[in-house]
Amino acid sequence: MMHAPVRRKRRLRLTAGAAALMAASAVAIALPAAQAAPQGGGAHGGGRTVDLQVLAINDLHGALEPPTGSGGRVTHEHPDGTTTELTAGGVEYLATGLRDARRGHGRSVTVAAGDLVGATPLLSGLFHDEPTIEALNQLEMDVAGVGNHEFDEGWEELVRLQEGGCHPEDGCYVEGREFGGADFPYLAANVVHEDTGRPVLPPYTVQDLGGGVRVGFIGVTLEGTAGIVTQEGIEGLEFRDEVETINRYTRELRRRGVNAVVALIHEGGYPASPAYNHDCDAGGAAGLSGPIVDIARRTDAGVDALVTGHTHQPYVCTLPDPAGRERLVTSAASNGRLFTELNMEYDRRTRDVVRASVEGTNRVVHRDQPAARDLTELIAFWNALAAPVANAPIGWISEDIRGRGAGTPEFPMGDLIADAQLAHARELDPEADLALMNPGGVRADLTYAASGAEGDGVVTYGEGFTVQPFSNTVNLLSLTGEQLLTVLREQVSGVNEEAPKILQPSAGLAYTLDLTRSGADRVVAESVTVNGEPLDPAATYRVAVNSFLAGGGDGFPTLAEGADPLVGNDDMAVLAAYLGANSSAQAPLAAPAADRITIVQ
Template identity: 60%
Template sequence: MLTVRSRRTALAVVAAAGLFGTVAVPTAAQAADANAKRHRTVNLQLLAINDFHGNLEPPAGSSGTIKEVDPATGQVVSTPAGGIEYLATELRKARIPADDSITVAAGDIVGASPLTSALFHDEPTIEAMDELGLDVTSVGNHEFDQGAAELLRKQEGGCHPTDGCYEPGRTFKGANFNYLSANVTDEKTGKTLLPPYWVTKSQGVKIGFIGVTLEGTPNIVTAEGVKGLKFANEVTTINKYAAELKAEGVNSIVALIHEGGYPASSVYNYDCGPAGQGISGPIVDIARKIDPAVGAIVTGHTHNAYACSIPDPNGVPRSVTSAASFGRLFTEIDMKLDKTTGEIVRPSVKAENHVVRRTVEKAPDMTALIDHYAKLAAPIANRPIGYISADINGRGSSDLEKPLGDVIADAQLEALAPADKGGAQVAFMNPGGLRSDLVYKASGGEGDGVVTYGEAFTVQPFTNMMQVKTLTGAQLVQLLQQQVSGLNGAAPKVLQVSSNLHYTLDMRKTGADRVVLDSIRLNGAPVDPAAKYRVAANEFLAGGGDGFPAFAAGTDKLVGVSDLAVFTAYLAAHSSASSPLKPPAQDRVKVLGPGSDID
């Protein structure tokens, strides 16, 4: 499985002289020894991104900003960031011509993408990443949104099996960069879906990249998307292939992991501390168990920004990084490789995140790519479908109950309440399904307050089919408890609910006890544990996704139209130019104690 690809290898030779009190002329032996030491290591630069999600155009609203400390005032400010035109410029500027530079990613390059990319099954983003110079990436959970066969087509090329090619005489070539899926195997054959690792050279020294996605991918992707696949433990898999790489003579190893953590601060350049005590979440336990032979870890999934050190199993600090999401940051990781041992010199590893500011020049090739696909998508994307009076935040809201979540849950209840549509009595929306905000200020020339189909699609890009199921009152209560216990205990995922459901969360408590049972009211009345209720949710959530198995226990399933169709119909019915939709009052979930940022 060892593959080696040659890269540019140029190293500037710097003269050096020894100073010993007074200027002395070194002997021939001293000069030779100094020369040998000077050339014992080579420099390597990694440029890393993660969770790009097809955001070719600059992300709107809070999804398109990065929090940083203003050096002039000391205050935390939100800086506009992201967009492939600016990311390309920044990466090309950052690459060091004199040293080897490899561009890597930690998954979710595509999936849950805005319309300009998603309408063409993310082929535009694959093309952009090739132009960008991406070399290798792990797969993320969203790479499986359209199933394994579609992921393989992304790598290998060819026209879409149902939609075909988008332009006459033009066939999708597939990715030049390498997708890795070390912990994803075919249930029948036991073979990895994609290669587990990729090996290249930096000035004669071999360096290997192992790519994995989170073991819990089946919990956050539709069953159809991961059908026939098994997802193994991240640590076990990485350690297995680290040993295989070492047996192949590859001693410089980097792990690309689509799993991440939660830094104590949302400021992009927050210092996690020398022992990584300022970061929590799954990546901490994973990093502490990965073989010390792995010299650096690049992560993703949580959409957070960090450049931390977390001790390896021997207690030695090791670099663990993440560059937020949507191309708003990139990570520069500089290191030295020992030419004698072939290992990463761990003390030499330095990592820093950089903001992709929109004040730099746009990369002309990326502008041309966006213009090309935006023109093809324009008839669909620019169609007005509704009006809003102010920003209605979804992903950009840090509240447990998000304004846009309220709107979507109400839309789903209204659409599925009729008896012939399922007879829904309450609706739930998963917060992770809110991919953006509805922004009042026009960015595409349509006019302030106008919501286009493209903007609505960016909010709900999965086009999951709606479902209505029957749950008992006891299962409804269990559902609410699963938000803050079990799989979601470490990072609560609070469901967005329709306006007829109210309850209290006491975040000062732990686990299921956070749900105040006697506060739960549906249509003003307590929930009867023995009664049966018709519950609406998208197919992902209704299937038990995101760690909500209570949904999967529902019966009498009725399948409706897509969540996007429900959302756009609601906007059309409840807004006009003269009477725009207002942000709803966030009064459905009362929170006691501290809240939590939910990604």
């Protein structure tokens, strides 16, 4: 029986721009009472103030099914300081959690801070993320800001996800079933056409919640998006400063009589603790670091809360606004493992949020709560279409092969991908010397435990796609030894100095990373060896990288200067071929030791 996408009645909202468009709780953080608005009479409901709830997610990345490995766990901190790892996530359970949280709240808005799609598992990625948009519709998403991954397939594809219609190349996936698009507005305030300066999607939306209660939401992605997405899809676009953009539209909303404003910002920070329920403010100013700290301190004091993302971290912190008043800044990790619940009072007279009333809590999406039946049915529908591709075995492993969740600069899954790419490069050119893989391109672990119908240790195409979903090609290029050293130094300098991006090396490349040093000097030049020999600055090396890195992505401009380029196969096909050639049921592949980079700290 054909499953039809569920549509809901939209709330009345005013839009602006191009298209006019059971929970375990963390520490609840409230702002100081001294910041309360002037008092003047009112019980909740019919008085001066009314209750308002905002539920927020970020960085879902199409994780419709419960994510596996480190991407499906959160850290719970106990009062004595010890921690426990909890399994979490899956939109069937996220739907239940959100619906339970809304119960009893007459004025509730569900929002997101970007990267809902892009870098998605096969179940969504195979169908250009239509399944995720349909799931978000059923989750009753009200408004979402864009993130960098919303541009993975280009801005025109993002517009299609908003407006609906079958894919321009693949068409409709089931006869008579046309994709309806997002029931919620995507916001892209700082993403504009270079020739006109107009946003590609609305910059903000105003949610009319009845009784004169109106709340504005402004959505921005990080200004550096252009450096971390494929250039072809964003040609002709400009990504403007986050703070300047938010402040501009906050003033515009104020002129329209909308004083209650929430910013959805796809940029984030790094909390002092990885625990979702850690008291972020316990360490004072040291509780949160990263780009969002400066953004928060410069963002118009008229913005009442900042919902953030991008760094995949969990936090509910207070940071001062330009007027010196504390303001909540939140993030709900990634993959639908958490959602943030914000509760606040709205003052009818000032038409603004009572800042002192704002409380925030990160809640776990537990898997022992009932699954939402409508989401279970939606997943089953798309799984049936994906099964012939997703369930095909491509290799065998003897243990978990950890990705970025390993918590170390070099990790086993990154080395495995680099080894696969070097093997493919040597089929193209026997003189290939090494391969480098960007860490952000490794999206998950390969887990040994069986899932679905597979056996323990079997790696399916769907699991491989979840690890590496971008459909880049493996490219070969020539670099001098001097250029190769520059590339290694770009990992920890330039745009990557504050948040290093450590390229995952293939076998044959080795060097020392001295974290006691600063800047480019953290890569110890005299320690670099290629195939056991010291790096020769004057020699030429053949280096394999994916097409994203070959274009200078992730802050590696020197790679774009490589000579004698040669384009190879799709990176997922390369990984599948390597697993097939180097593993079997009788001789499964073990995790690489991840010892090619010597860390000094």
